[in-house]
Amino acid sequence: xxxxxxxxxxxxxxxxxxxxxxxxxxxxxxxxxxxxxxxxxxxxxxxxxxxxxxxxxxxxxxxxxxxxxxxxxxxxxxxxxxxxxxxxxxxxxxxxxxxxxxxxxxxxxxxxxxxxxxxxxxxxxxxxxxxxxxxxxxxxxxxxxxxxxxxxxxxxxxxxxxxxxxxxxxxxxxxxxxxxxxxxxxxxxxxxxxxxxxxxxxxxxxxxxxxxxxxxxxxxxxxxxxxxxxxxxxxxxxxxxxxxxxxxxxxxxxxxxxxxxxxxxxxxxxxxxxxxxxxxxxxxxxxxxxxxxxxxxxxxxxxxxxxxxxxxxxxxxxxxxxxxxxxxxxxxxxxxxxxxxxxxxxxxxxxxxxxxxxxxxxxxxxxxxxxxxxxxxxxxxxxxxxxxxxxxxxxxxxxxxxxxxxxxxxxxxxxxxxxxxxxxxxxxxxxxxxxxxxxxxxxxxxxxxxxxxxxxxxxxxxxxxxxxxxxxxxxxxxxxxxxxxxxxxxxxxxxxxxxxxxxxxxxx
Amino acid sequence: xxxxxxxxxxxxxxxxxxxxxxxxxxxxxxxxxxxxxxxxxxxxxxxxxxxxxxxxxxxxxxxxxxxxxxxxxxxxxxxxxxxxxxxxxxxx
Numbered sequence: 001x002x003x004x005x006x007x008x009x010x011x012x013x014x015x016x017x018x019x020x021x022x023x024x025x026x027x028x029x030x031x032x033x034x035x036x037x038x039x040x041x042x043x044x045x046x047x048x049x050x051x052x053x054x055x056x057x058x059x060x061x062x063x064x065x066x067x068x069x070x071x072x073x074x075x076x077x078x079x080x081x082x083x084x085x086x087x088x089x090x091x092x093x094x095x096x097x098x099x100x101x102x103x104x105x106x107x108x109x110x111x112x113x114x115x116x117x118x119x120x121x122x123x124x125x126x127x128x129x130x131x132x133x134x135x136x137x138x139x140x141x142x143x144x145x146x147x148x149x150x151x152x153x154x155x156x157x158x159x160x161x162x163x164x165x166x167x168x169x170x171x172x173x174x175x176x177x178x179x180x181x182x183x184x185x186x187x188x189x190x191x192x193x194x195x196x197x198x199x200x201x202x203x204x205x206x207x208x209x210x211x212x213x214x215x216x217x218x219x220x221x222x223x224x225x226x227x228x229x230x231x232x233x234x235x236x237x238x239x240x241x242x243x244x245x246x247x248x249x250x251x252x253x254x255x256x257x258x259x260x261x262x263x264x265x266x267x268x269x270x271x272x273x274x275x276x277x278x279x280x281x282x283x284x285x286x287x288x289x290x291x292x293x294x295x296x297x298x299x300x301x302x303x304x305x306x307x308x309x310x311x312x313x314x315x316x317x318x319x320x321x322x323x324x325x326x327x328x329x330x331x332x333x334x335x336x337x338x339x340x341x342x343x344x345x346x347x348x349x350x351x352x353x354x355x356x357x358x359x360x361x362x363x364x365x366x367x368x369x370x371x372x373x374x375x376x377x378x379x380x381x382x383x384x385x386x387x388x389x390x391x392x393x394x395x396x397x398x399x400x401x402x403x404x405x406x407x408x409x410x411x412x413x414x415x416x417x418x419x420x421x422x423x424x425x426x427x428x429x430x431x432x433x434x435x436x437x438x439x440x441x442x443x444x445x446x447x448x449x450x451x452x453x454x455x456x457x458x459x460x461x462x463x464x465x466x467x468x469x470x471x472x473x474x475x476x477x478x479x480x481x482x483x484x485x486x487x488x489x490x491x492x493x494x495x496x497x498x499x500x501x502x503x504x505x506x507x508x
Numbered sequence: 509x510x511x512x513x514x515x516x517x518x519x520x521x522x523x524x525x526x527x528x529x530x531x532x533x534x535x536x537x538x539x540x541x542x543x544x545x546x547x548x549x550x551x552x553x554x555x556x557x558x559x560x561x562x563x564x565x566x567x568x569x570x571x572x573x574x575x576x577x578x579x580x581x582x583x584x585x586x587x588x589x590x591x592x593x594x595x596x597x598x599x600x
Contacts, residue, residue, distance in 0.1 A: 066561065068583075074564065119522065123522070124525075126525070188522075188560060191526075191555070191560070192554065193560040
């Protein structure tokens with residue numbers, strides 16, 4: 001199987017493409033069956049292109065949880081903290097509905113409402129379903145989705161289907177109870193707390209059963225896995241193979257977030273998260289033909305707005321409580337905005353490159369059928385400072401995250417997003433500019449070029465010293481075009497003739 | 509005979525819907541158990557429900573005032589022990 005082969009030879013192929021994804025089609029969304037494609041086309045989490053145009057929100061109506069994961073700490077709440085399971089306020093279903101209508105009226109691009117916690121939505125089924133029931137009635141133009149650990153899923157499938165929920169995400173970190181016992185210390189099941197291997201066994205069985213039931217009902221299922229080095233990294237390709245065989249349409253591998261300050265078991269016991277390279281290797285191995293969630297931002301359970309941004313503070317309870325929303329009017333406006341977005345997306349791009357959810361821009365290279373010697377090339381990673389819209393449009397120093405693209409003679413593809421200053425470590429750990437720069441450079445490890453609109457003298461020098469070429473010549477250009485142009489420039493400058501070390505000396 | 513929720517409670521709501529006696533109140537700053545209603549689930553369940561789902565060690569006390577889920581019992585992280593003082597052994 002290609003996944004296994006890729007896993008074994010991951011390092012050898014690094015920077016190339018997963019064996020299973022090489023070949024004809026460049027558009028991940030285009031490979032999906034029509035019915036699924038229609039469903040994911042406007043979903044900012046699934047479609048890389050859609051996330052430039054559409055927004056999502058989560059409502060935190062589900063505080064309780066029926067399992068414990070070693071990467072989660074139920075105590076944490078900090079408005080500067082941004083990771084799954086963390087929220088600032090828990091809402092009642094009525095408050096949540098009010099908030100959704102207010103956001104939908106204010107941000108017409110918001111098309112997707114998810115319930116993802118901060119606990120498990122199906123462990124709070126009364127609150128979750130009441131929210132869904134009211135929203136399907138009052139705001140039929142909003143897509144609903146839910147994310148669950150799967151323990152209570154089989155019992156909830158019937159009711160989920162009644163609310164016309166298009167997507168369900170199940171977090172499945174393993175299919176082997178011995179591995180599960182290292183991730184889940186206990187579950188609450190049939191009115192008892194169950195610990196150890198037995199707990200993992202029950203959880204895994206419920207997750208798999210829930211997955212099968214949803215697929216049988218035609219509900220789109222995405223599987224999330226947290227990559228925990230040394231625990232489930234070697235096991236995830238197996239998870240991927242099984243869940244896809246059962247009909248999950250997408251497998252999203254996310255990095256473990258573990259810091260001692262978070263107070264989680266993994267944080268306190270020194271379990272490390274994966275490096276960017278480990279994550280990418282595994283994502284490539286598990287993605288198969290789907291490369292659709294490389295822009296995943298691991299949002300909070302109360303996030304509001306476009307991916308990568310959080311406008312939750314504009315819609316706190318005190319601000320929305322006395323708000324009267326005329327949703328009928330809002331829905332008319334929303335439909336107009338959506339039509340304009342779709343017209344824009346359908347319009348031919350001003351450049352010759354194809355516009356698709358997963359863009360692979362062809363480089364006009366004469367690599368075949370020509371007598372002139374082919375210049376040496378290799379795939380490289382480039383980082384882009386972008387605030388959205390698919391453009392190189394951020395100052396290096398202002399970027400909290402970088403989109404990572406792979407450029408090769410085959411084209412340009414998004415392989416991930418890396419964040420820098422996203423996790424609050426408390427005021428004692430607040431960093432000065434210098435520490436922040438070092439952290440950013442660490443985050444960019446493995447990238448050879450960074451594109452931004454502007455960059456200061458100091459970071460310019462430090463980036464070059466770290467072997468990364470800063471480039472601010474493509475400000476406000478479309479990302480794929482800019483990367484393709486820089487790649488061409490590197491080829492023309494014989495960049496790939498030298499080893500990377502030599503190149504660093506030349507550019508420094 | 510009643511259980512008690514103390515200040516380490518994080519208000520996660522997990523216990524509240526499970527209580528067969530409706531003894532749990534979503535109070536501020538943390539949830540509380542109405543002692544006159546609480547039966548410790550006797551006659552309803554083998555284990556007290558609130559303490560069986562509570563994710564926070566030490567947040568629920570039994571009628572003797574002892575934590576139903578003592579430190580280390582849920583997280584697997586052993587509570588800190590008194591430090592042993594190791595005297596330096598003479599060089600060999």
